Amino acid sequence: MECDLLIEGGAILTLDARWRVFDPGYLAVKGSRIVDVGPLPVPPTLSAAKVLDASQCLVMPGYVNTHTHIAMSPFRGAAEDMPDRLTRFIFPLEKAMVRPELVYDASLFTIAEMVRSGTTCFADMYYFEEEVAHAAADSGMRALVGETVVDFAAPDCSAPYQGIDRAIQLAESWKGHPLIKACIAPHAPYTVDEGHLAQIASLAEQHDIPIMMHVAEMDFEHARFAPEHGSVLRYLDRTGILSPRLIATHMLFLDDADIELAAKRRVKVAHCPVSNAKSGRPICPAWRLAYAGAAVGLGTDGPLSGNTMDLQTVVSLYPKLQKTREHRRDIVSAREALWTATQGGARVLGLEDTIGSLEAGKEADIQIVEINDFNCLPVHDWYATAVYALQAQNVRDVLIAGRFLLQNRHLTFAAEEELKARLLLHAQRSREMIAALQTSMVDR
C-alpha cells in the first residue's frame, strides 16, 4: 500500500483497548486517516511519499480539550484572585468588549497555543460562536462549538435566550463539515430557567446535537437548588437535560446519589481541575464518577480561568488532585490519566469512533513529543513520562486529520507574529474597561 506519511521510530502509545505500545514503532497515514500502526520494521508492502523520523520521541494521540472559552485570551491575567469575578468582572467586560472580530482573532491565537501544547480537538462555549468555528476550520483544528444561551442580553443577542436560535443556526450551517461539529450551550442552571432547559433538551434531540453546560460549579448555585431539590443535579433531572447528550462541565457539588444519577443518565463529564483549583472550589469527584461508569474527559476552561490553555498541565494535575481528594496514591495511574485526556475526552464529545487513539481507521490526530530533554530523562515508564514529566516545550509536531498544524515546532496555518499582534490589539482595546472594572471591585 502507498500512503502519504510514514512516522518511524520512537515509542508509539496507541491508547487502544489493549494498551499497545510499539517501541520502536511505525504509523502510516493516508488522507486524513491512520491506515496502519505497528512495531518496526515497516512491512515491505508499505511505502510512503514522506517519512518522518520520530526516534527519541513519544507518538501519542492528540489531547482532547473538553471545555474551553478560547476567545477570552485578550483578558487573560486580569482581575486575578478577586471574589465573585464572574458576575462583577467577566459578564460586564464581555458585554462591553466582545465583538465578532475579537472572537475570531482571539480564537486563532488560542488555537495556536493549544496546538503548540499537543491539543488536536477542543469543545468551546462562547458568544459569536460562528467565529470560533471559522477560526478552527481556517486553521485545520477539530472542534465542537457551542453557542451560549443565557437569560440576559448577551454580547451577541439583544434579548434573553436568543442564543437558542443562534445555536440551531450554527448547527445547521456546519452540518457535514469534516472537522467542525456544533452543540448548544446553556450557560448554567442559574442563568437558564427550567422551562428553557427542557426546551433545549428537546431541541438537541430533534437536531441530534450535544449540549454543553456548566453544572454544579458554584457555591451559590448549590445553595439555590439544594434546599428544595436535594442538589443541582437532581433539580436538572426534572428538565430532561440529563442524558448522554449532555457534556456537564465542572460537576463539583455532587453527593453519592448525584454520582449514581450522572452515571445512570450516562451524562458526560468535562473535568477542569486547574481552573477549579485556581478558583478555590471543591475538587470534582472525577475518579468516583469514572468508577461509577460516567465518561470523564479533561478541560482547561478559558484563558482567564486556567490560565494556561495547555492540556498537558491539566493531565499532570488531574491524578494529583484525585489522589489528594481520596488520600490514596494508588488511584488514577499515569496511564489512566493519559487515557482520560485522549480516549476519555473523545468519548465525552461523542467522537470515540473518530479520534482518541492511534488505530487503523481513526483520524490521524497525533502529537509527536521529544523526550530527549532535561525535564523528561530518563524514561522508565512511558506513561509516567507523558503525564508527570512532559511540558508543552517538548511537543515537536502536531497533525490533525493527517495535516501538520505544527511541524518541527513551527505553526503551519498562520504567521506567529501576526497572531500575536492581533491578540495584543484586542487586549490593548480592553485595557481601559478592565482597569475601570478592577477599580470598582476594589472600592466595594
Add this chain to the structure above:
Amino acid sequence: MECDLLIEGGAILTLDARWRVFDPGYLAVKGSRIVDVGPLPVPPTLSAAKVLDASQCLVMPGYVNTHTHIAMSPFRGAAEDMPDRLTRFIFPLEKAMVRPELVYDASLFTIAEMVRSGTTCFADMYYFEEEVAHAAADSGMRALVGETVVDFAAPDCSAPYQGIDRAIQLAESWKGHPLIKACIAPHAPYTVDEGHLAQIASLAEQHDIPIMMHVAEMDFEHARFAPEHGSVLRYLDRTGILSPRLIATHMLFLDDADIELAAKRRVKVAHCPVSNAKSGRPICPAWRLAYAGAAVGLGTDGPLSGNTMDLQTVVSLYPKLQKTREHRRDIVSAREALWTATQGGARVLGLEDTIGSLEAGKEADIQIVEINDFNCLPVHDWYATAVYALQAQNVRDVLIAGRFLLQNRHLTFAAEEELKARLLLHAQRSREMIAALQTSMVDR
C-alpha cells in the same frame, strides 16, 4: 560608575519590601552583586562593559528551591502510583545503586534542569552530599547541602547515624565558600531517634549550621507520635530541634496548636505542594503557617516525587492548592506566591540578606524570562503572568552571583549532550534493580 553588565528594558520585578516594578527598567551588575536598579533611562553616570537587552521580558529574582534530592534523577518515573514506595522501593534501590559517581553526575544533570527553569539556589538532602556540593560549585549554582542522617546503614555509611560525622565534616570543608553552605539533615522523626535529634540540635548550634528534616509528612509518622505527644511537632519540641535553624519540610499533619508552635519557635517551612499532591497526602496549611508568622518557601522535592524539578510548576500550584484547601479565591495572590518562591525561600534558607530580591547590594541571582509567547500574552498583571502563565520554556537567561549559567537558552557550564549521556548511563545501570523491586511490589 563602571559596571560589568547592564540589563536594559523589560519589566523588572524587584520583589523588594516596597514591591517596586520598573517597566521598563535597568539593572546593573558588578562582580557578583547588583549595584543599581531603577527605571529607564539608565543614569548617565552608569556605564557597562556589556549590555543585555531584556525588552519583552520579565526580569525577576531566581527561584529558591527549598527542598530537593537532586541526585535521584536516574530513577525518575519508576514505581509510580505504588503505595509505600519509600520503604518498599526507594530505600532498597538507593542502598543498591547510590555511589559517589552517580550522585555527582545526576546532580549536575538536575542542576541543568533547574537552571533552565529559572532556579538559582537549592537546598538538598542526600547521601554522598559532598558530591552534590561539588556539582553545584563546579556549575556555579548556589546551594545549601545537607548530609542525611538515618538510623540504618545508608548508601554512604556502614553503621546507623554515621551521617552525623559526615555532615559535620561537610560543614567544615565548605566553610567560607561563596556559593555553597552546609547543613545537617536528619531524615525524619521516624528514622532518627529522640536522643540523636537532641544531639543534632546541639551540634547545629555549635557549628552554626541549619538543620533540614522531613516533618509530619507521613500518616504512619502521625499515627506513631500523636497518641502519646498530641502531634509530631509537639514530640519534636521535646528534643530542642524546633528552632529558627530548622528547615521543616512538608509539615502536613498539623493542627492549630502546631501552627502556633511552629511560628513561636520560628521554624522555617519548605512547602512541596506538587510532591505532596502526587503522593495523595493532605494539603499543607502553608497559608495559615505564613499568616501565623512562619517563614514559608517552596520546593520541588526529588525527581521521583514531583516529578519535575521545575519550580515554576510549584509556584503555579501553590496558590491553587491553598485556595482549594481554604475554599477562598482571595488568599495567596499571585504576587504573594512569587514572593514565597523567591524572598520566602531565601528566608527559609537564612539567605534573606544575600538573595531573594533585586536590590543594590544583593547577589546577582537573576532570571530573565521572555513573555512574547503564546502561553504568556497578553500581560495585564505582571504577577499573574509570572505565576499562572509562565512555563520553563520561557526562561531565556539565568545568572548566579553575576555569572551566566544559562545564556540565550544555552547552558554555559557543561555540554548538554554529555550531561544527558551520563545520566542515561546511571539510569541504564539501575534498570535491572528497578524492575526486580517493582515486580516484588506487585507480587505482594
